[in-house]
Amino acid sequence: MAREPYLVLRDFRVWFEKRRGFFEALRKATPEYVRAVDGIDLDVGRGEIFCLVGESGCGKTTTGKGILKLVPPTGGDVFVGVPKTVLDEYEAAKAGKGSADLETIRRQHSLSWKEQRPWTVPHFALLGILLGVGTLIATTLPAFVTASVFHLPFMDGWSYVGYGLVVALLVAYFGSMPPTRPTPRTTLVLGALAVLAFNLSTYLGLVFSGYVDAGGLYQSRVWGDQTLAMFGGNLLVIGVAVFVGRILIWNRLREEGLEGIQIRGLRQKLQIIFQDPYESLNPKHSVYDIVAEPLIVNGLGRNRAETEARVEQALADAGLRPPKDFLFRYPHELSGGQRQRVSIAGALVLDPEFLVADEPVSMLDVSIRTEILELLLELRARKGLTYLFITHDLSLAWVLADRIGVMYLGKIVEEGPTRELIKNPRHPYTKALVSVVPVPDPDRRRQRIILKGERPDPSDIPPGCRFHPRCPVAFERCGWIAEEVVTELKDLSAGTPEEGLFAGLRADAPGAFTLPSAPPDAEATIRRLIEDKGEEFRGLKAIRSIERADGGIRVSLHEFTEPELKAIAPDVKVSCHLFA
Known part of the structure; x- marks a missing residue:
């Protein structure tokens, strides 16, 4: 029976820009990228254990970290706990059907959404001209009146500060209104324009008051105590304009329903268990400090007693019993299995719904692996957790997973139910992985498929099917x-x-x-x-x-194309020209 989708990835990408020297950057305008995750589509059902398998360097860990935004996604969409009706509207909008706006759906529900139309030089110039003309008109008259009649801005230093505050508020208010783009960068533009307006209007006021000579220079009496006031006024102007502009733009986004997803609110639902318990735990912190830190960061522990109770419960859920015996131990006083249980407790203390388990047993002894895996299954049954389990061991995925996705060089090449994928692998890469899984029968022999060569560099991915240089059955269409x-x-x-x-x-x-x-x-x-x-x-x-x-x-x-991941059987998808 199909599960309700909990995690949905569409064209998910995580690229890392290659470091370049100064002169190389001048010679080559287009940057080069390491395409660690290069456009994957994935659906994980609520309460499901989905395993990502593949050899080292295929992008499994980067996928897990990208979902949680521990590394910034480059593109695509990540939907977590989004209703199916919204997902259907999203798919229809991508196909050019329906009345829903694709960017609005992505902005409201996609965890990886970011502004796809960044500010460019023409945008800055246009906004600068419009606001410049407006602020010139709006500030020239007040500057003339205050300088000529009241002499307020120029008689003492504090009046500069007060006048700067007024200018900053005016620029932030009018600059945050439509058609200005409601992006974080807009506030920086408003801050720069507020400084320009403040200094321009003050200069005009000085001209009208006779503080500037025929050569356009300040007279000596200006360079007194007011110099420091002008400097402070400029700092105040840019700070107030950016701060107030950000608040106004955020309110505008909220009123328009476009405020997007706040990752801080999702941190409690999405957690990760790291691979190495020896490196992921701070050796200077006690077990209590390690497990309690997420509660303190998220402001969930109202007092010491409540925090300690939740820490003890998390340790007990992770199999460290009695928990009081472990609270004030340090990582060096624990065994490898106990350290990994502390890592699991740190992930469980916020009562999450989704866990990325990044090879959580690869660093442990075989005798301890079974205990940790049984614990993960017990937590799934008791708390209804959803797992993205990352491993390079296909035999481990066979035992644990409901479904398996096989990754190669940043792409999922095959996906399907565990039993079906192991018993009847379709993709040549999956066949090679299955062929080297040990068989617990000394009389049974399996022909091993040994792949030639090494995995290609993800910064120089082969054209066409990215597996074709190593594929034992590649043919003319493969690339x-x-x-x-x-x-x-x-x-x-x-x-x-x-x-x-x-x-x-x-x-x-x-x-x-x-x-x-x-x-x-x-x-x-x-x-x-x-x-x-x-x-x-x-x-x-x-x-x-x-x-x-x-x-x-x-x-x-022969001409070639890159194969697409498409369904070839119920719940089975393969990316291979053999099934075109």
Whole structure:
């Protein structure tokens, strides 16, 4: 039976910009990224244990941290506990159907939403001109009146401060009204404009009062005690304009229903159990301090007695009994299993609904693993917790998970119910993972699939299917480019009579390469190699045509696309061209 969705990811991405030198940044305007998580779609039902599996570096941990915003998401949407009706409206809006506005839904419900239309130089210039003209008109007259009639702003220092306060309030009020964009950056613009208006209007007042000579310079009597007042007035202006502008913009967002999601309010519902209990616990804090810290940060412990009671309950739920025996111990006084239970207690003390378990038993002895896993299952049954369980051990996922998602190089390549995925893996990568899982039967033998090569660099992801360089069944549609095929031809001809023939191979474009000055039998040689070596060197299957051109040979490759994750059976999704 399908569960009510609790966690929903759509095109979720976490990219990290590569560090560049100063001169390199000047030469290359477009930054390069490490695409750790590169657009995944995922649905986790309420009360479900969903396991993400894959080899090291595939993006599992980054996915978990990105969901909790421990690392900033680059794009996509994260919905937590959102009603199904809202999710249906979101999907309809993405497809261009329905009357709901996509950006409004994302702003109100997506945990990873951020302003997609940032302020640009034209926006700053336009807002500056509009507010500049308005503040000039609004402040010139008061400056003239106060300078010429009352002489108030220029007779003592405090009047500068008071006048700056008035200017800041006026700019913040009028600058936060539509059509100004209600973004946090807007308040900085308002602060800068308030300083400009304050100094401009004060200067005009000084001109009207005769404090400025014919050369446009302040007369000496201005540079007295009022100099410090002017400096303080400028600080006050920018501070008040930013602070008041932020409050007004926040009220405007709340009235329009666009205030978005406050991550602080979700911290109590979303927690994480880290992989290494030796590194995740502060050695200078006692168990009580570690477990009580979330309560103190979130302001949930009204007094010492209540905080201590909740800490003891969390320790008991985590299997540390009696809890009073552990309250004032330090991490070095605990075993590995007890440390991990303290980590679990720290996550449970806020009574969460969702836990990211980042390989919580990988650092523990085998004898202790079973106890921790039984504890997690017991907590799920007793508290109705939802888990995103991250592991590289497929046999562990087999025992624990309701459903499994297999990740490779930032993408989910297969997803399905645990039993179905283990018994009948579809994707070649999943088949390779399943083939190396130990079988508890000495008489049963399983043919292991050993993948060639290493996982590609996530900053240079292969085109097409990102698994094709290591795939044992890759074919022409999988994404081979000219450089890869040229490399394979040179590798297979090394130490053979054909080595000299292929030494001059040159990639002209991603989909074609040439062999200049080719002998008459070169075309036949390439076709023979495709027939004899195509199963071992899968890139040769990408060759579509071999033609004579300008005394040489031009080889064209098949077109390719990146496979999409799509359903091929009930509750089973696969991203592979074999199932296109």
